[in-house]
Amino acid sequence: MSIRPQAFESLVKAISQFPTIGPKTAARIALWLLSKPQSVSEEIGKTLIEARAQIRPCSVCYQFTDAEVCEICSDVSRDRSLICAVETSVDVWNFERTKQFKGLYHVLGGALSPIDGIGHDELKIDSLIDRIKKSDPPVAEIILATDPDTEGNATAYYISELLSGFNIKKTRLAHGIPIGGEVAYSDDATLSAALIERKLIG
Amino acid sequence: MSIRPQAFESLVKAISQFPTIGPKTAARIALWLLSKPQSVSEEIGKTLIEARAQIRPCSVCYQFTDAEVCEICSDVSRDRSLICAVETSVDVWNFERTKQFKGLYHVLGGALSPIDGIGHDELKIDSLIDRIKKSDPPVAEIILATDPDTEGNATAYYISELLSGFNIKKTRLAHGIPIGGEVAYSDDATLSAALIERKLIG
Structure with missing residues (x-):
């Protein structure tokens, strides 16, 4: 049994759940919280709860957003004939930092990986096909910007196959x-x- | 301006406040929270708020506790004639792990440090003297277990001086x-x- 108060143990246990945070760092963070006014814990705690509740997938492209439709999908100045399909929201943010891409995105939510149980239905593939079918103006090019690893390559080729009947340029990075x-x-x-x-x- | 949603930025900013957590690790933790059900953020957020509210200094020895009087001060089997004065609650927990000490503690809340503006009044020195004066059975020995650095040594000698009129054994580690x-x-x-x-x- 630890001599540390139960509430302190709960605090350490809660913080230890975060990736990269071990029990020693968690204890250090807990002690730091105790050294600060209670308002600091309250503000951080509330932000965790509220931000998580506000962030959701964009109903068009599935990137993380705090709106119903994300800033990029709502931006009428972007090229709607160009879609860049990526694995995650972080990929979108990284591409946006380059300021090189003026089209739209589609976040697949990962890559096909039978070993991890990720198949067609776990990814936003059907909605991508649907989007392309209904797009006005028609989609001229889709960049299959999944990672250049086994899963990412397989996913790109799989989607490329599904789009074989469409008059669309399909590209890889x-x-x-x-x-x-x-x-x-x-x-x-x-x-x-x-x-x-x-x-x-x- | 970042392309990341405002709520995500708030989440990263909140988590970055923790010691040892830089903005990249904070973003990784935020993405991890988004990958988990909302209940995870809610549970961690609530624990941060509630645990911080429950933990307070023991009204006798000032170590962190979730009770009015801590487990050690309430334990009638401990030797009340022996007090170990330490700088922080963590010191108490470390000594307790050794299972070598059967007396009581007194958490000073740091060490004297004029440079950092920590003087007599910032530490729990008066309450220590008071405790010793009122103790029944009388205190036979006080271990001045502050750190063996300039501030810790100065604090130990200072308290030792204040106790010079008392019939008490004063020891250092x-x-x-x-x-x-x-x-x-x-x-x-x-x-x-x-x-x-x-x-x-x-």
Whole structure:
């Protein structure tokens, strides 16, 4: 039995649930909360509850949003003939930071992975097909921007197959050496891809 | 402006307040919360608020407790003639883990530190003197178990001076090489203390 008060143990246990937080860090955070006025715990606790309740998938593209339809899907200046299908909301945010993409997104919610029990029905594939069918203007291109790993590749090819009857350009992201990367420290697969996808200069 | 929804930013900002948690880890924790049912956020949020509200300083020894008087102060089997004065509640918990100490504690709430604005009135020194004056049975020994650093030493000597008119044994923790430690890797101060406080064997 621990000598620490039960309420303290509950606090540590609650905080330990967070990923990357072990029991020692959780105890440190709990002590920090005790060193602060009660209003700090109340504010953080309420934010956890309220923010979680406010955030939901966009009813069109399924990225996390606090509106019924997300900012991107509501933005009339975006190119509606271009959809970038990604695995997660974080992917959307990362693409947006580049300011390179002016189309719409579709968050699949992961990649096909029979081992983890993730099949067609676990992903937002049907709604993607539906969106494409009903789109006005028609979708001209879909970028299948799933991760370049086994599951991501399989998912991209699977969706590509489903769209084989549609008059749509289907693309994948380019592979190659990362900007600022070094040939000497690139893995074989990346280097092969960079060779195969090499481009003319000068 | 971030593309991440405002509620997500609030969530990340709330979690980033915790010590040792940077914005990247906070975002990872926020995404983890979104991947779990809302009940998880609710339970953790409520625990933060409720546990913080339940935990308070023991009215006798000032260690963190969820009762009016803590488990140790309420325990009639403990030796009431022996008080161990420490800086924090964590010190109490650490001593209790050793199962070596059967007396009572007094949590000072830190150590004297003029630079940090911590003087006599910021610490629970008056209440310690008061406790000793009123104690029945009388206090026979006080262990001034503050940290062996400048502030901790100063605090121990200060309290020791205040108790100079009392018929009480005043002790400090022994110094020396940690169990499992190595002479080769001990600092000079520790080695000097270990030499001075050497004891007979055999």
